[in-house]
Each structure stands twice: as structure tokens, then as C-alpha cells.
Amino acid sequence: MAQTYFHSVTLDKDLCMGCINCIKRCPTQAIRVRDGKADIMAERCIDCAECIRICPHHAKKAIYDPLEILDNFKYKIALPPPSLYGQFNNMDETDIVLNGLLKMGFDDVFEVARAAEYVSDATRRILQTESIDRPVISSACPAVAKLIRVRFPQLIDHVLPLNAPIEYAAHMAKDEAVEKTGLKREEIGCIFITPCPAKVTAIHAPIGIEKSEVDAAIAVKDVYPKLISAMKHTETMDYLASAGRIGLGWAESGGEAAGLVSTDNYLAADGIENVIRVLEDLEDEKYGQLDFVELNACSGGCVGGVLQVENPYIAKAKLKRLRRYIPVSKNHLTGSVPAKMLWNKDLTYNPAFELGGTQRERFEKYSQMEKITAELPGLDCGSCGAPTCSALAEDIVRGLAKRGDCTVLMRRRMEGVLKALGKETENDD
Amino acid sequence: MEEIKLHYDVPGDDFTRAGEASADLKSRLKKLGIPSAAVRKVSIALYEGEINLAIHAGGGAIDVVIGGESLTMILSDHGPGIKDISLAMSEGFSTAPDEVRSLGFGAGMGLPNMKKYSDDFDIESQVGVGTNVTMKVYFDA
8 A cells, every 4th residue: 555654653662572462452453463562554553542551561652742842933822622621630710721831831822622612613504404424423533533434434424524623723823823923824833732642643644634734742741740830820810711611521522512502412422442333333324313423532532532641530520610600602603614624635445454456356365364264263362463363364364474373273283293203292281 | 256155143032142243244344345335235234134033033044145246145034924025014014022112123124124225135934934035235236
């Protein structure tokens, strides 16, 4: 495949012990252990970060920008996601975080929650038309959009062709900053404070558009210590908070769907395994009459991102407190949905799981695969480096592995040889 | 080109396992690179068939033959059989028991959907003997 892939989720070879934790956990069977080290198959990886969560040796990590990236821009705008507000204790208003960001070195802040309210509005309008197949599936979680691309081609026409709130936030932030400062657009840097590697990937290799307006992404966990000390010195505060309940609601699973208000005929699922089950059922048309489906790869939604600091359920409780006494929504579209909010590139199927070749070749490979699977022990032990016996069979057919990689088969063969030599097998277990 | 043959047994005593055959077949067809529109038709038609086998027939067997241009599914059971096939084929007609309806099934769309999502559909049934359904889906249709 000529395509090149950028992924935020990567492997630190020096730390990898070659254990099987990640290969078992990966929802797209994208990881193999080869020559004692994990290897991520770029075309299958959706950057969901499950391997980062499970790796006991911290060999899986997310690539994002260092805090020093701020120095690259004349005018730096922080784009804090609503989930960031749930990371801190004893907070009654989001202004403390927003002012803290200014104190720690940003020239300006633009709340992603504010842009999210426009996206909610745009979604409402799209749902009033029949332009997209029902149920409409949210495209806000990039890991989910990528999962649909590689595994659920039949659902591509259901995906909401709207940019995620961070994209629109960056657009608006730059427009406003150009006006305010008189600087050139390229002198202004929009820096997203990211809860997950999937968003980093979406900035470098966007879905639905050619190039992202977001210039850099720094991790919540990197910002956290500096921000917390900056927040202690916010005696004088500007009124910056510009999002309502709907915008803040986007931080957690169900918030985007609830923000539609116009329909309660929706489903919201979170956690990658649950998301896959819902997509399988949607593909089989098992839910007839739904209008909208919100899916988040992380348990709990964005508060569950792997680069967050706080336990997602505690973060949710804190956000609930912040949502008291604020208006339902502070931002509304006037006129039609702006072109900048819409995708200008179709989501296309990436057949990373097909066996490849002509139909005849695919059928032959499939038959071979079945034959090999029948020979394998069926223990799915992972010792060969593939997550299951059938995955090993597929790798063998694809020319990426060999039968001898199966440790169980090798042991049986060894025992056979020893027996043939007339020796007793040593029984040490 | 060699045909690919698959066989599934649908248990009659565990309703919660209905749907496993269509899910398994779907993942295999995706590996084989069968066009997604055809995969969708096959998995919906077979899912409805599995549910029928589990609800009405006390289980049964599914044989699938995947050829170069089409896929054939043969569902056979030794259940009670269908007295009036044209009535059973009409939308909304259902003999599903209450406990199944409470799970959201029994809307009387099973057989009509099987017919709707297959390109060729054939049903033969004899009361007291059982039912055979043959469904064919063409890959380029």
C-alpha cells in the first residue's frame, strides 16, 4: 500500500519485553510480537491507546508535542477541551483554569467547549434534513472514525461529516486573533491540550479535511503540574468562560448526544469493546429507528483519555459541579452551517483486514488459512506473537509468520523426535 | 475457483447464542473482500434466519457455500413446519411466544426480511417434518 500513516501511538523498543499483554488487548489485532519486540501494523492501528493502558512496562507511548513548542509561535492560543476542567479539585468555575492557562504562558485561550456548542447546533440542523443515512454516527472521536474506516465500510455513509470541535475552535480562535492583534495567521499558534493520542493523530493526519488548523498538541498530564501552580495565582481574573452546559457536557460519554436536545432518540456507548459491539449491530440494522449514535473509544468518554490525570468517574463528578448555574448554551449559529465546519474530503474504506490480491487469490489464501488454523492447537495462547491461532494462520498465509512460530506445535514435534529416538521425555512439569 | 463451504449448528435451547453464525460469517466475508453491500445483505438475512431457527424450530443447521459470484445459505430444521407459507411470509404475521416478544423479537418481519435481503429466496416446509430455506446473494447485485 502506497499510503503512509502517522500514528501517535508508538513503541519504545528498549522498554518492550515482548510479552503478550498488548497483542491480546488490541481491538483491531494490529500488534504482533516479532523477534521479541512488539510491532504495530500501521494500517490497522486506530490510535485508541488500549495498548498504552495495558502495557506493564510502559513501552507503548503516545507522541505529542513538548511544552517548549509554545516558543515556536509569536501569539499562542491554548485550546483546552472541556474534560480538562474535570481534572482539578475544589473548583467552582472554569475561569480558574482559563486564567491559569494565561498565567502559565499562553497569550489567549479559546474553549473547545465553545466550539462544541456550535457543532451541536450544526448537528441539529443536519438532523433536520435527510442528507445523511440514519442513524447518524458522531465523528468526534477520531479512534471511532478510524475504526469505521477499517472495519465497517457499510457504515461510512452514516458518519457525521462535521469537523470535531477542536478544528472549529482553531478556526475561530485564529480569526479572532488576527483581528485583535493584526498578526499574520501563520504567526498565531493554536495549541490543543490533548486528553488522548487519537486527537494528536487527527491533527497530523486529519480525517475529512486536508490539513488541520491546530498547530500543536500538548498532553494534559504535561500541562497539569505547571497549570496547577499557575492556578494558585489567579487572584485577579478575567471573565473568559464562554461555554454553557452543552459545551461542557461534551467531556463525557452521552454529552454530545444529550446536547442535541432536539431528539432523545439516541444511543451513546463508550469503551472500545462496547463501541465495536454497537457498530456490529448497527451494521446488521438491529436498531431500526435511532436518529443519532455517539461513540467514544475511551470508557467514560474524553474524561477517560489515556493522557488525563484524574480518574474519569471522579472527573465526571467534578464537571457536574461546574455545570451548575450556567446557561444551557452560550453559543448559537446564526445562518446556515459555515463551510469551515464541514468535511471537504470523503471518508474512504481502508480494507486493512482483507486478505488482498484478486478474488481467486483471496479465496485460495482463505482456504489455506482455514487448513492451517485446523492444524494449530486452538489455545490462543499468544506465545507465537499473534493474538489468536487464526491470526497466526492469517499471518502465515500473508507471509509474515511460519508454522514453526507456534510453540505448542514445536513442542509436540520435539516430543515426537525424542520418542522416535527411543528416549523418554523428561517430565519436569 | 474452489468454493468455500461452512457449516453452523444453531442450538435450540439457548436463544442468547442466536446471531453467532451471522457474526462469524460476516467477519470471514470481510476477510475475503466480498463487497460490503453483499456482506450486509448476507448478515441481515442470516441473522433473521438464525433467530427463526432458535425461536420456532428448536434449533437447526446452516450450510453456506461461497462461490466466486454469489453466496448460498441453506437453513434446515426439524421443527414443527409452516402450515400456510404465504401467510407466514406476510409482514407483521407472527407466532412468536410472549417471552421472545419481550426481547424485541416477534414483529413478524423475520421471513419477509430474509426474502427482502436475499436475491433468490426459496422456502419448503412440511408440517411435522421441518422447514428448508435457501437464500442466495449475488456479490455484484
